[in-house]
Amino acid sequence: MEQAALTFAKVSKVYDGAGSVQRYALRDVSFEIAPGTTASIVGRSGSGKSTLLHLAAGIDVPTHGSVAVHGTPLAGLSETGRTRLRRRDIGFVFQLFHLLPHLTVRDNVALPELIAGARARSFRERVTALLERVGLADRADDPVAGLSGGEMQRVAICRALLRRPRLLLADEPTGSLDDASGQMVMELMLQMVSEEGATLVYATHSRELAAMADGILRLHSGMLDPESGSTT
Template sequence: MDEHAGVGIRRYEEDGAARSGARGRAGAGRARRSPWAVRLGGVTKSHGSGRAAVTALDDVTAELPYGTFTAVMGPSGSGKSTLLHCASGLERPDRGTVEIAGRDLGPLNERQRTELRRERVGFVFQGLNLLPALTVEQNITLPVRLAGRRLRLDSGWLDELLTRTGLADRRKHRPGELSGGQQQRVAIARALIARPEVVFADEPTGALDTASARNVLELLRQLVDDVGQTVLMVTHDPVAASYADAVLLLADGRVTDVLHRAPAVAIAERMTRLGA
């Protein structure tokens, strides 16, 4: 990473620490061991073996403060999805450390990692994975019900999520009765129902039309600003990335630069330089 990128990350960390200190709906009721919602230290990850091995991440270090919105961009094959998978505990890095809310994922076995993801992490994917036989409300509350006694449903928080996502009057509808944008908002509410420390979003607007994508991005931005939610989003769209506080630019598995509150035009220009 060049010197400019390093300075950018420090500035981002200071800003996030200042912004997230007083807010407390996301991760409510949990003691925080670290100022970082997510921390990666020297993370390296390869796919394949021997001569066929491909380095997806190469000594990546990044620290995401609570209450910030981070976008990850880069050319195809730059390591964006692998970064998200390692940061969220879906994949183990070959080297380096990953922490979520101050907890090192390295020593955890698979059961412990699954429990941590269930209780501390929310996921939003381009493929929504909504259950067609369940209502909007049932889809949203499914993670809490699957967790059994480990999580308790907060009906007030459910009502707030339904209101924020504009789904209050559709809580008894099924996914097939909703538009694509509404379905994605159901997926976002489901990711937030357990009050996760961080939400990982992989191309959440990739399959949406322009208006629906804008609504989803505005919702994510509001959740960061209003309830202190931490969001890490992988995207190929400079417009989507412009909603973030910071944009991490990847190339060949390395963070090459960090842009702060950059407009879409500036992000697109920097991506062009990376060969995207």
């Protein structure tokens, strides 16, 4: 069987609350996401959606249990190893875009390669192709600050896909957009991960957008609804 793109095995994340009370942001969460599939994460505010995505990206580490990306357990990696995996294999899209407003659209998309020290010529075509794909080629040399929210999120998606990650994670990618542009951005993101053969896991508050995924992970107070889960 093909290696799962993302595996959570009995994962808990515990925070120390006031008076040394332990608060579970996630409790005993297990699931598998098959490569090339899409999964949405739904649940009320505080149910653990962002925590789950941060653990999947190796931005944060679980208190108990294990997280593996394409069969590589993150716990077996050093901090540097996790950073390398994150840069090479994982793309992340945030609710608030996280773009640099004064840089051009093109440079914002190119940022991961610039940070990695790649030569501009080696990724220029890829940046142009991605911007054409999202209908922003004519804005390539404009500063990002002048774009609409939906346009900014399309730039952020290009940036996240630049290095051809096999796993794309998105935390409420349409949370700052109105319904129409949210729907448009979500459709575009789903089409692009399918074209790239990548796996997508995204958190959303929208029932409609959640239903567009192959599988839905439902969180209740940090626990996964047993009815929901794996796309394998």
